[in-house]
Amino acid sequence: MTDVSALLETIEAAVPAGVAFLDGELRFVRGGAGFAAVAGRSAADLAGLTVPEALPALSDRLEPVLREVTRTRTPVVGMRFETGESAAPDHARIWRVDCRPLPGDGPAGLCLVLTDVTAHTFATAFRTAFMQDMPEGLYTVDAEGGITSLNRAASEMLGWSQEELLGRPAHATVHLPGSDGTPVPDADCPLRRPAASIDEVFVRKDRSTFQVVCSVAPLRVGSDTAGRVVTFRDVTETRRADLAAHHDQKLESLGRLSAGLAHEINTPIQFVGDNTRFLADAYEDMWQLLMVYRECMAVELGEVSWDERTARAREAEAKADLEYLVAEIPAAVKQTLEGVERVASLVRAMKSFSYKDTAEQSYADINEAIRTTLTVARNEVKYVADVELDLDELPEVLCHRGDLNQVFLNLLVNAADAMEGRPDRGRITISSRLDGPDVVIRFTDDGSGIPEHIRQSIFDPFFTTKGVGKGTGQGLALARAVLDRHGGSIDVQSVPGEGTTFTLRLPADGRQDS
Known part of the structure; x- marks a missing residue:
């Protein structure tokens, strides 16, 4: 079955993760190019090595997990751990571990997938820090004006928790009076229109008011406007004229960039996630196909004709939709790598810009x-x-x-x-x-x-x-x-x-x- 081996090599090379198979004694049987790169050796050199021999930096944490999967025959999915914590930060890596026992009645074996999720984890942490650690209040609303998210500063200034505010109409909840205290109809709310800097009065949960400077930017999904991003700061106590101009200008930039940054980060993260889930499902299909191939090669099927074995293999290939997987997996990998690079470049740009x-x-x-x-x-x-x-x-x-x-x-x-x-x-x-x-x-x-x-x-x-x-x-x-x-x-x-x-x-x- 040379074609099976070639197909597995193609898939292992395409998947943006380290994929390897181990026998019941936790010795490597084979590994793809991605896994070989993680181990720092060629794929051929992996065969027969133990986990400590192949992955000395990871073995202390990884080997107990593999032994537990071997013992219980229970898959481990999505486990994460970090390596290189004591080294320079640039060398610390975060790994996702997926390990499944190979099906069948033969000798126990494992399929191990190691994925470097450092960039994705850093991008998610950056997005969270950007939202939660900025001193200005920020909340987003949908097209109807309902609050869809807010950051820590907004929660503290308004006196509401995020859970209490989600879904509430923003105007009626935090912006009912105008700057002079007179109620403003929802349709005339100035925060319904993009604006760089607006003086307004907000209402806290206890119904006390405070003066803010707001910035409103459209939240775009592609070319459509799906809502708005409102940033604001409390200027009740401090408003020195020589500092206000400088701060207002920075707030204008922050307001205009917030929606774009959220969109630019969120879009690649979404399709990276979608493609990763597709690749996980595709690999599951390929495992099942591999098991059928192994059954067709089993010695105990000696009395089964070659035509019947071929028919079984073709039926399994049709069930797995092999041609579709071979065509779509490289495209999914390419999109995933492009998405990760896009997020990484944006993170680098924001770090430099700020x-x-x-x-x-x-x-x-x-x-x-x-x-x-x-x-x-x-x-x-x-x-x-x-x-x-x-x-x-x-x-x-x-x-x-x-x-x-x-x-x-x-x-x-x-x-x-x-x-x-x-x-x-x-x-x-x-x-x-x-x-x-x-x-x-x-x-x-x-x-x-x-x-x-x-x-x-x-x-x-x-x-x-x-x-x-x-x-x-x-x-x-x-x-x-x-x-x-x-x-x-x-x-x-x-x-x-x-x-x-x-x-x-x-x-x-x-x-x-x-």
Whole structure:
């Protein structure tokens, strides 16, 4: 049955996990390429090895599990453990263990599947931390206004637990009065419409009120709007004017990015989960098919004709839908790997984007900061424009990287907003060049442009051309302040109806803070 062996090798190579078979004495009979990679040796070298010999780093935890499965003939599914805890964090790995006894009346044997779930676990932890550890309150509502989730800060500020609020109408529960205390009908609730920054009054569970600044963003599923994300913070006690502008602008960015980040992380995690469940079911079908092949090869069936054995094998292949599995398993594996890489890249981008500046400047890769910002803001841009990067090789720049990340985000979001209302997709070009001692960065869009009579006012605090509730007028004012702080400059060239270019100039060697 050479074809069976070849088929198993194909499946073992396709499954994004380590798959191996062990005999009743817990010696390896065969292992796929994925399992060989985990063991750090070739598949051929695995044959005959014990668990401690093949997997010395895992054997202390793994071998007792395998012996228990051998003894009880009870499968172990989804067990997880971590290795390398005492080493550097980058070397710690989290493993999922699935182990099943092989069916049949012959010698006991096991099928072992080891899956590295480090990236998936880290992505899930990141999503939880993002929701639960952010200081601003955040809740999501469905299209009808019912609360679907909230984070810890929202629960603490509102005085409700998540279980108490889920399913309740958000407006009637936490936002009944207007900012002046007058009740507002649900249909006129300002939180039903996307807005960058709104002053409102929220109601706690004990019916006491507090003043908040809110940001509302659509929660998109593909091109459809399935609900809204509302972020807010309590400004009852503290509202110093010089800090409010800076915080409001950050809240605007957070509100606009929250829905996109949730969608960008959730989508690949969903199809990774779906594909993993499909691969688990597919492998179960292949086990059953393998057992039929083994029965057809059994010595005790010597009196059974070859035609009857072939008929049994073909019947088992039809039951397993072998052709479908062979066609779909590689596609499922490819999608799974793409999903894991997408989550990992987004996690890396968020970690880089949320870099916390210290009082002192540090050297940073400006091109990488631009790419990171584009990854984080992808959901803001992808529906309205194509982005082209034209980045030259640059030296590292002495700067406050976190502040520059915010500037790049503001310019990118402004360019995307300039595309709204047009029938076709726009184009945004981001370029970087070294010009003598300076680094020059340009954000160019082919949007609506800026009329000449307001061009000199766009960097003024609180000046905005966006609709009421859409913009705070702080983005460009913050950008000029950041560039001034770096000893650089920001200029704008625009032609109404043709587009706009913002040019940023930074001294590569930085400027000492005063």
